[in-house]
Amino acid sequence: MMNIKITGPQIQLQNVCLSYGEHDAQILGPITHTLAAGQCHVVMGPNGGGKTSLLRSMLGLTPFTGRIHLDWPNGRGRVAYVPQKASFEPSLPLTVMDFMLLNQSQTPLFWRRKAKTITRIKDQLAVLGMVEKAERKMGRLSGGEQQRVLFAQALLDAPDLIMLDEPANGMDEQGISLIEFLIKELVTKGASVVAVHHDLNAIKRIAHQVHVINKTLVTSGSVDQVLPKAQPTDFVSLCQLSQHQSNHQIRAMA
Amino acid sequence: MIQSIRDGAAYAAEQGWLSESFSYGFLINALLAALILGPILGGLGTLVIAKRLAFFSEAVGHGALTGIALGILLGEPVQSPLIGLFTFCMVFALLLHFVRSRTQVPYDTLVGVFLALALAVGAAMLTFVARKVNVHILENVLFGSILTVTDQDLWLLLISCVVILACLLPTFNRILLSSISPDIAKVRGVPATFFDYLFVIMITLITIAAVKMIGAVLVGALLLIPGATARLFTPNMSSFVRWSAVLATVSCLLGTWLPMELKLPVPSGAAIIMVSATFFLIACLYQIIFKERRRAV
Numbered sequence: 018m019m020n021i022k023i024t025g026p027q028i029q030l031q032n033v034c035l036s037y038g039e040h041d042a043q044i045l046g047p048i049t050h051t052l053a054a055g056q057c058h059v060v061m062g063p064n065g066g067g068k069t070s071l072l073r074s075m076l077g078l079t080p081f082t083g084r085i086h087l088d089w090p091n092g093r094g095r096v097a098y099v100p101q102k103a104s105f106e107p108s109l110p111l112t113v114m115d116f117m118l119l120n121q122s123q124t125p126l127f128w129r130r131k132a133k134t135i136t137r138i139k140d141q142l143a144v145l146g147m148v149e150k151a152e153r154k155m156g157r158l159s160g161g162e163q164q165r166v167l168f169a170q171a172l173l174d175a176p177d178l179i180m181l182d183e184p185a186n187g188m189d190e191q192g193i194s195l196i197e198f199l200i201k202e203l204v205t206k207g208a209s210v211v212a213v214h215h216d217l218n219a220i221k222r223i224a225h226q227v228h229v230i231n232k233t234l235v236t237s238g239s240v241d242q243v244l245p246k247a248q249p250t251d252f253v254s255l256c257q258l259s260q261h262q263s264n265h266q267i268r269a270m271a
Numbered sequence: 272m273i274q275s276i277r278d279g280a281a282y283a284a285e286q287g288w289l290s291e292s293f294s295y296g297f298l299i300n301a302l303l304a305a306l307i308l309g310p311i312l313g314g315l316g317t318l319v320i321a322k323r324l325a326f327f328s329e330a331v332g333h334g335a336l337t338g339i340a341l342g343i344l345l346g347e348p349v350q351s352p353l354i355g356l357f358t359f360c361m362v363f364a365l366l367l368h369f370v371r372s373r374t375q376v377p378y379d380t381l382v383g384v385f386l387a388l389a390l391a392v393g394a395a396m397l398t399f400v401a402r403k404v405n406v407h408i409l410e411n412v413l414f415g416s417i418l419t420v421t422d423q424d425l426w427l428l429l430i431s432c433v434v435i436l437a438c439l440l441p442t443f444n445r446i447l448l449s450s451i452s453p454d455i456a457k458v459r460g461v462p463a464t465f466f467d468y469l470f471v472i473m474i475t476l477i478t479i480a481a482v483k484m485i486g487a488v489l490v491g492a493l494l495l496i497p498g499a500t501a502r503l504f505t506p507n508m509s510s511f512v513r514w515s516a517v518l519a520t521v522s523c524l525l526g527t528w529l530p531m532e533l534k535l536p537v538p539s540g541a542a543i544i545m546v547s548a549t550f551f552l553i554a555c556l557y558q559i560i561f562k563e564r565r566r567a568v
Binding site for chain 1: 443447
């Protein structure tokens with residue numbers, strides 16, 4: 018078996034709670050849990066269950082109480098994020114290449130571009146099948162194409178930790194397969210991957226660990242433990258389980 | 272240096288190489304100011320559009336009315352109440368941005384409230400200013416006048432623009448990224464809040480710097496119109512910024528020179544905006560015709 022050098026962090030959550038709004042209504046937590054390094058973790062659960070909020074908290078984008086600690090094996094590495102969707106104004110002349118350059122270079126967009134940077138970006142876009150659309154405006158791309166570009170920007174720095182919020186949103190079959198392949202490739206390079214995902218079949222293909230979130234951590238474990246032969250119809254029941262119910266009951270349900 | 276440029280222009284006018292109007296020193300001063308201001312206004316304007324802050328720059332410009340009144344009341348010279356203008360505009364802009372980041376009030380509503388308040392306070396103060404000076408002198412500051420640009424103003428303008436450029440060049444990409452995708456920017460370690468405030472300070476500084484030429488009330492329009500024009504026909508960000516800078520500069524130059532050449536009693540600010548708006552209308556027309564043709568094909 019190939020020996021993988023892990024570069025991604027272990028993520029430790031200690032009593033993580035999230036509150037929103039004027040009355041500080043608690044929408045998530047408390048969660049105490051550890052996500053192992055160098056694996057693909059899928060966070061799943063019903064809409065409004067707090068998956069995206071948890072992901073954003075791990076990235077430091079949403080305030081929370083408690084503690085989230087990234088334990089890096091070799092000092093702090095590179096972090097990348099693919100949001101659920103980004104809104105690009107169609108009339109703004111921001112091309113795919115411009116967007117990639119914004120993420121890659123501090124030389125102003127209207128300045129002379131470095132050939133080396135352009136080549137690197139084009140290579141990355143080629144991986145995602147978007148190189149021919151490099152001069153298209155971001156706001157004119159379809160949702161799936163935008164998602165590919167967002168994924169391409171995340172891969173630019175060869176991240177050690179990548180957070181994906183529903184990466185297959187709006188993508189065609191080919192795009193989904195490509196994203197899954199790239200996620201697996203990242204893990205084989207030692208990166209840690211945390212993804213919010215809905216598709217049970219896709220989860221079975223890519224995830225090492227599955228964490229079911231519904232306001233709190235409902236259950237967690239390997240794919241075989243959490244989703245043994247689960248059918249899509251089981252998804253709702255799975256999410257509705259309380260934290261106190263054991264994995265045994267989950268297996269019985271499946 | 273400025274004197275030698277003026278002498279050179281006067282000589283060229285004498286020889287008949289340039290129009291007679293170029294023999295006037297104040298016109299050369301105003302044209303130099305236009306050359307310095309134009310590219311910065313155009314360049315910053317693209318970010319104003321990307322960040323959807325058009326209404327904000329307008330509000331800062333209107334806030335200048337109060338700043339000017341305040342400066343005059345505190346004893347500053349009527350032609351250049353810079354300290355009052357600078358202090359009020361900066362506090363006004365930063366406060367607006369601070370309230371925006373700390374409340375849930377929609378941004379356009381908030382800017383509307385601040386804009387109305389600034390105008391109201393300014394109008395109230397003008398009553399007191401009118402007791403001290405002839406209010407018509409204020410028209411120069413509100414709508415711009417090429418007669419008022421002195422050598423000292425030019426140096427001040429040059430320093431302001433160099434400072435803005437020094438801030439803008441290394442941060443342009445990050446400011447744009449944090450407005451287009453704030454989350455990705457933050458994950459990449461871009462201090463989005465810091466850049467937001469930096470941008471607000473740059474807008475305020477250019478507004479103050481442009482007051483004499485374009486006028487406090489109209490400077491916001493020049494931050495918007497050249498960018499809005501360029502957006503209609505440019506295919507990428509690079510050409511968007513370049514064309515916006517070119518259009519802003521040409522508007523400033525033509526708006527300064529044409530009224531003088533045609534002997535029209537029009538304030539420079541008004542002329543500059545009218546030229547700029549003409550470019551916008553032409554671009555709109557071009558786009559309509561071009562699209563119609565494409566549809567027909």
